[in-house]
Amino acid sequence: MPDLGVILKLLFMVVVVMAALLPVITWVERKQSAVMQDRIGANRADILGIRVLGLLHPLADVLKLFGKEDVVPEGANRFMHLLAPVIALVPGIITLAVVPFAGVYDFGSGPVSMVAADVDWGMLYVFAVGSIATYGTVIAGWSSNSNWGLLGSLRGSAQMISYEVTMGLSLVGLFMCFNSLKLQEIAQAQDMTFRVFGFLEAFGFVHALPRWLSFVKLPLWGILLQPLGFILFLTCIMAENKRPPFDVPEGESEIIAGYHMEYSGMRFGLFYTAEFLEIPVIGMIVATLFLGGWTIPWLSTQKIIGGLTGELGVGAATGLCLILHVLSFLLKVIVMIWLQMQIRWTLPRFRYDQVMDLCWKIMLPLSLANVFVTGIAILVVQRLLR
Amino acid sequence: MSAGAVLFYVFAGMTILASLGMVLNVRNTVASAMSLVVAMISLGAIYVLLDAYLVAAIQIMVYAGAIVVLFLFVVMLLNLRTDVFPVTRSRLPKLLGIAASGWGLFAFLKLLHGTLPAVSPAPEGFGGFRELGKALFTSYVLPFEATSFLLLAAIVGAVILAKRRID
Numbered sequence: 001m002p003d004l005g006v007i008l009k010l011l012f013m014v015v016v017v018m019a020a021l022l023p024v025i026t027w028v029e030r031k032q033s034a035v036m037q038d039r040i041g042a043n044r045a046d047i048l049g050i051r052v053l054g055l056l057h058p059l060a061d062v063l064k065l066f067g068k069e070d071v072v073p074e075g076a077n078r079f080m081h082l083l084a085p086v087i088a089l090v091p092g093i094i095t096l097a098v099v100p101f102a103g104v105y106d107f108g109s110g111p112v113s114m115v116a117a118d119v120d121w122g123m124l125y126v127f128a129v130g131s132i133a134t135y136g137t138v139i140a141g142w143s144s145n146s147n148w149g150l151l152g153s154l155r156g157s158a159q160m161i162s163y164e165v166t167m168g169l170s171l172v173g174l175f176m177c178f179n180s181l182k183l184q185e186i187a188q189a190q191d192m193t194f195r196v197f198g199f200l201e202a203f204g205f206v207h208a209l210p211r212w213l214s215f216v217k218l219p220l221w222g223i224l225l226q227p228l229g230f231i232l233f234l235t236c237i238m239a240e241n242k243r244p245p246f247d248v249p250e251g252e253s254e255i256i257a258g259y260h261m262e263y264s265g266m267r268f269g270l271f272y273t274a275e276f277l278e279i280p281v282i283g284m285i286v287a288t289l290f291l292g293g294w295t296i297p298w299l300s301t302q303k304i305i306g307g308l309t310g311e312l313g314v315g316a317a318t319g320l321c322l323i324l325h326v327l328s329f330l331l332k333v334i335v336m337i338w339l340q341m342q343i344r345w346t347l348p349r350f351r352y353d354q355v356m357d358l359c360w361k362i363m364l365p366l367s368l369a370n371v372f373v374t375g376i377a378i379l380v381v382q383r384l385l386r
Numbered sequence: 387m388s389a390g391a392v393l394f395y396v397f398a399g400m401t402i403l404a405s406l407g408m409v410l411n412v413r414n415t416v417a418s419a420m421s422l423v424v425a426m427i428s429l430g431a432i433y434v435l436l437d438a439y440l441v442a443a444i445q446i447m448v449y450a451g452a453i454v455v456l457f458l459f460v461v462m463l464l465n466l467r468t469d470v471f472p473v474t475r476s477r478l479p480k481l482l483g484i485a486a487s488g489w490g491l492f493a494f495l496k497l498l499h500g501t502l503p504a505v506s507p508a509p510e511g512f513g514g515f516r517e518l519g520k521a522l523f524t525s526y527v528l529p530f531e532a533t534s535f536l537l538l539a540a541i542v543g544a545v546i547l548a549k550r551r552i553d
Contacts, residue, residue, distance in 0.1 A: 080416070120514055124443035128430070131451020135423065138458050142416055150462060157455050164451070181515060 010116040013096040016330070021280045021337070022273070023058035028341060029276070030057065036345040061269075068265035073144055076262065080143035085263065085270035088136025091129045092277040098122040099284045100184040102294045102325040103191070103301055105318050114294075114322070115184050122183040123175070126285060127168055130240060134160045136274065137242070137249060137259050144262035152258025155352060156242060156249030162359045163239040169367040170232035173374035174289060177225045183285075186222070187293030191300050193217040219297035222290035228370050230290045232363055237286070238340065239355070241278045245347040248355055283336030287329065291336070294329040301325075394435050400428040415461045419454055426450040438513035 027042065031054070034041025042054040050056075072081050102114035119125060134157055141153020175181055178189045196216045223230045239246040250258035260271045287293060296304070301321060308317035350358070407421035426449045433442035522530050 077414075077416075080420070119439070121439045121443055124440065124447070124515070128443045128446040128451065131447050132427070134451065134455050135420075138455060138462075139416075139420070142458075142462050154459065154462060157459050161452055161455055 005112065006116050009101075009114060010097060013099065013101060013116065014093065016101075017096060017277065017280050018093075021333075022276055024055075025276050025279055025337060026058045026061065027055055028337070029344075030054070032341045032345050065266045065269040070265045070267060071262075073146065073262045075145040077143040077145070080139050081262075082267070084136055084140035084143060085260075085267045085274070086136075087139060088133060089270050089274040089277065091133040091136075092274055092281050095126055095129050095281050095285070098125050098183055099281075099288060100187050100293060101284075101329050102322050103188060104184065105322055107315065107318060113184055114325075118182070118184055120182050123171065123181045123186075123289075127164070130167075131164055133240070133274075136271075140263070140271070141249075141259035144259075146262050148255045148257070148261050149259055151255045152249045152251075152261065155251075155255075156259050159242070159246065159249060159355055159359075160240055162356065163236045166359055166363045166367050167233060167236035167240065169364065169371065170229050170236060171289070172367075172371045173229045174222050174226045174233075176371075176374050176378055177222070183288050183293075187288050187295060190219065190221050190292040191295040192220050193298060193300075194220050217298070219292055219295070221292045221297075226290070226370070226374070228366065229374075230286075232367050232370065233289070234286060235358075235363065237282050238343065239359070241275060241282060243275060243279075243340075244344050245350050246355060247349055248352045251349060251352075279337055279340055280333055282340065283333040284329075286336050287332035291332045293332075294325040296324060296328045390435055394432065397428040397431040397435070401425050401432070404428065416458060419457050419461060422457070423450050423454050426454065436513070437508045440513060440515045440518050 030042040033039075042057045043051055045051070045054065045056040045060040047056060072078055097117040098115065098119060100113070100115035100118075104111045104113045106112070117125075137156035137160065138153045141149040141151070141156070144150075174186075178186045180186055180189070194217065196218050218224055242249050248258075250260065252258075255261075260268060263271060295301075304321045304324065305314070305317050308320055311317075312320065404421045404425035408418050408425060411418035411421060427446055430442045430445040430450070433439075433445055
């Protein structure tokens, strides 16, 4: 049965993403484009002359979209046309249920995991939910009774299915390293450090290097264990989001606006929201898998709680640790959002055949090779450690 | 009634309704395919209620997320209308369908007539990817590998057929 804790955790995630990050991201998008194009950017929306750096623009956007007429084109399938934006938006929101925003804490009544649905098959859930998002694109284009829309949705469905395959394969190596599909377990596994040159000792080079080198420690993050997996996964999940440079389904120079061409008012706004909502969600998943999630590098949970207990007592120390972990997680998510914005405004749109070639001819073989090499490396390491 | 039982009846009802929608929507192929998606997702939910988490995830990922999208892809590409492909009036499929569902009904009634086995709780780790993976790669490794050969043959066949048309 759902208890209050689950609802509170879910509410926290939804509020952080929908109310805090989402409006700011649309503003960041505008400012970023302005920086890249040497303009001042959004700064005109005001309430009684107060402009606050243009932060009021998201509000003006929403007011404008709500004021517009909601047009259903002639000959369109009305039910499907109205349903499509909702299908596009929902997967991004329900993915939040399995993302851990902090670790596991004991406040005196047993361990509490800071994730709404702490399921063993967390990443499978993310993949399953993500694969449903394709229908938003497909149905939107088809139901509009427009050729441009249909072309856009054909492109979109082909692109999203192709990249789903590579997205799954690019993470297999990471799952092998952490031996889990549970996002909380993957994050916890990254809450420690490893000695970078420790493997040399296993090979017998104990005294070959300066002594201080053997004490160099790095956090055990996914990006250090799976650098190729990180690049492949980030590329795939950005292609799933259909933002530039992967926005061929809506390529406005060829097919006007593609799958959402016939949408107006807040229904277009829902597609827009879905796209922007996925940016922090992608940031959260990538941060959890590859950047250590909520962990703080070089400071494990035991160290933080142990160090603070003497001054504050166990309860307050645990609470402070929780807050630090949430802040660390949000910082990593913001870094990932920044990276996505940077990529979006740096690279121009790929041609459609380039998008497909990149997926099937370059990334799929690379991800298979990554699985193979990771498997061999794990076997070698296990043999050495024995 | 427990929450699990309520959810089971909700999703079972959705599965039946969506399956009927798929069969009865002969005029609108896309609506038919979308009904199939709803049926697949509610089946996935029933798998979750049965603790078969991996099967549930794969049900949604593969069937709802990939295969039906390909159906839709083909439907939209060919732009199927009933005037191009008229609904067949052939008797044989109907007779076969009636025979198959009759047999299914018979088996179901026979099951209801007998006593059902007592339900024991699922063993530790049941339905998870670890247990299923172990079973696939130990007890069922031969069928597993045979399936992969079958799929490879299908891929090669599809590539050859597509390439012949381009050349």
